[in-house]
Amino acid sequence: MSHAHRHHARCACALRAMAGKPFVLPGTTRKYERSRPFSIEHIALDLTLDMGRKSVEGSATLTLVRVDPEATEVRLDAVALVIASVQLDQGQGPQPVRYVHDGEVLVVTVAEGVSRARLVVNYRATPRRGLYFLAPDEHVRDRPTQVWSQCQDEDARYWFPCHDKPHARQTTEMRVRVPKGWYALSNGTLQGHTTEGEHEVYHWLQGKPHPSYLVTLAAGEFSVLDGGEVAGVPLTYLVPRGREEDGQRTFAGTPAMVAHFGQVTGTPFPWEKYAQVVVSDFIFGGMENTSATTMYEHILLDPRAALDISSDDLIAHELAHQWFGDLVTCRDWSHGWLNEGFATYFEHIDRERRLGLDEYELGVKGDLDAYLTEAVSRYQRPIVCQDYEAPIDLFDRHLYEKGGLVLHMLRRTLGDELFWKGVQLYLSRHAHGIVETRDLLRALEDASGRSLERFFDQWVFKAGHPTVEVKVEHAGGLLLVEVKQTQKTGADVPVFAFDLEIDIYPEHGEPRREILPVEGVTESFVLTQEDRPRFLVVDPRFL
Template sequence: MISRYLRPAALLALSPLIIADHPVSPDTGYDILSYAVTLAPDAADKSVHGRETIHLRVDSPNLKKLIFSANALHIHHSMLNNSPVEFSSDSNGLSFLPRSLLHKGETVRLSFDFDGTPKRGIHAIPGGLYSSYFACDWMVCLQNSPGDKALLRLDLVIPAGLQSLGPGKRVGRKTLPDGRVSVRWQTRRPYSPYLYGFAFGSFVQQNASKGNGREVYLDATGGHADLKKLFAQTPAIVSFLSRKAGVSLPAGNYSQLLVPGYEAQEATTYSLIGEKALARDLTHPDEQWIIVHELSHQWWGNLVTCATWRDLWLNEGFATFMTAAWKEHRYGKAAYEAELDVARSRLAKARAAGFDKPLSWGGAYPSIGIRRAVQYSKGALFLDHLRQLMGDNAFWRGIRHYTRDHAGGTVTSADFQNAMQHATKRDLSVAFNQWVYGRP
């Protein structure tokens, strides 16, 4: 999730700005197992209403309350297992207060109705809406706990005659008595809540399947884009990244939704691609980044996810580096170095401003640009440094080992270090201490 050519107003809509204030995931005292949401969005006023059920396992003794990310939703008829449960809301979060303490190891079911108008992350498109990043504004979840991955089943209730996009795969569709349709989307593996999303509207759709999985191109701009031309490189990029990861397209299906503006955002099994950002790529082929960067997250970010935001570089540094690696594959070594030169320039600006931190740093950053200069750009440069230090064979062997071993799970910088050291049979602690941990 990054944009090189964003206007200042568009930059504010991108996701990473929020995590700057939450470097470490909150200790909630529980682990989410699954979310099941019935969601009826209203395109006229961007409001939502629906019902949600959360299954969770308590992992702290004598838990007094269940706290979720704060949002503007109104909660009704909340139940814990089969008993009513009190609810309160403030700027610190949404709290459900059990009548008695919850015990470690206990599995409970929390359910409730909700309605309201999300403050963030809902955008209008012709005939409908799409969500971007702030899932916990239109449902109840944990926005800043990337390590708490969970299954999601989303029943999206929309007007008849419209298309939809959701997390995972579409597994059902039924017509409701009032004439609307309910489309069921379901993930087959757990994902972090910041990746949850949906879209519905008057889409133009084209499919492309070339042995890498099912690839779907969707136009939500209301225009008449030549989708196969716009996304012509997608099959080749999927093939390239699959080889580098040692893992095929993780969910077996991947969609790219063309939306207005400069959007650049990965989601569970799809990406949001802003038509203006993509237009820049098509005008300057050797500077293309948006398709490969967001597609890279299907492996590094979605499949293998940083346990906390302090190790976000394992998501974003990887995607930035893989953009350079794709360019090397497609255009040659000079294109690889040119992409890394962009990262060098950004890091140099952060250093000139007196702010350079280790990759796995847990403090607050003074700006989004500086956070990106470290976790995106410096992360990519560190991967290039490892590549030179280890040699190509050992480096890519380590990347495959790391991705395969942690597929579907969460990771820390130490997990990545262990994988790379195993691949090269060398102690890489000097490099990791210098770049990642900031140790002497």
């Protein structure tokens, strides 16, 4: 969005400095997922933070369930972990087991007869990504001492062993020892808080499955603010000490957002709690960890800043992810727009609730400008794209802004009732599961009775957008409208089929809207119009 509306960075949105270059460079290989002969049902972490060494030590206990009856090994992502021991527990207690660790993948031997077991990995990690240790230094003397995680897109592997892909969902728990006086936040509900010598011990349990990239830890000296409840869900805001008033001011709109998003999606807030924690030096604007969003420090507004700007766009974006990304998760990052497109669009849904339709459309127009900047000056790609170097490359204006614009067009095409009916069906049908773009397509088709194959094929699975020239002539009581698509077409960029709306404002009388079905490169339409119109508005609703 333009600066006047979107003041904050968001989760993982990156600007690629690739002016004039294609998205896919020579040598880029298509990405496919590896096999998963064992599913992971639960991950239990028991960790101690070592602030001096900026490391974490402890154990990860993974509950494995066999899928492939002939498999003899399980492969876990575990980058630069120092493995002390690996044990397998089949019900008779942990026993040492053979393993190989090459610094990136931990391969553990599992006998064919084992259908279910607990794998215990004792290890130490000094992560260069995924988990970050902050402390004052000669450059930033007032930096607070904190630890926080940022696992999206595939960085959980740097601090605990897991299947680090979005389609692998499991329940999780974390028992973590932190310095005395600290608070440690993680996913789910707090099971216990005790003191062991110089450590505070926090035990969190996430009882509903979620992917590894949404596992979180944020630890430091925070003030915990009570945000009230919405439909029985407790809200909390964790802010640096001394910023309590700014925290209440900044997050004041959260309860109304939670209620509204639950209403339009037909799904009440799907987790046990919702916490928002503000940390220092966070690498993105926010991160939608399940039930516990992390925000960067710039989100907090003092009384003077609050007169001019708002943090509601970022708050709404990360909150929307609790449904889109957390409750239903893209199968792989090529379908990541199902996470980010929805979250971007829900910024405008919240803006429409608070400020009205004009502000909604202004926000949509800002996203259109942002997408077109990338599409015209950098590259064009399909929203769903399996050809990329690293997952972070996909987190661009196509994934966020164009993804949100597609949802806007679907809403305008289907109408509010059918669009929201389809979204509600999509969420209820796939809750706590993984999704692909065709799952959304089918839900919208089932809810509306309309065929949307062509819409999704050209707007989501193909690249580009229509560039249109419209010429209008009036003669003999007729209005002649010629529409020409001028975009360069090819294997990835199609000739688009769409309905072009035109509002006609006559010299006398009320304006009327005409819908012109465009399917070819050049289309001509003849409309009855006795008097020469004063003016016309092409695409008045940003369809």
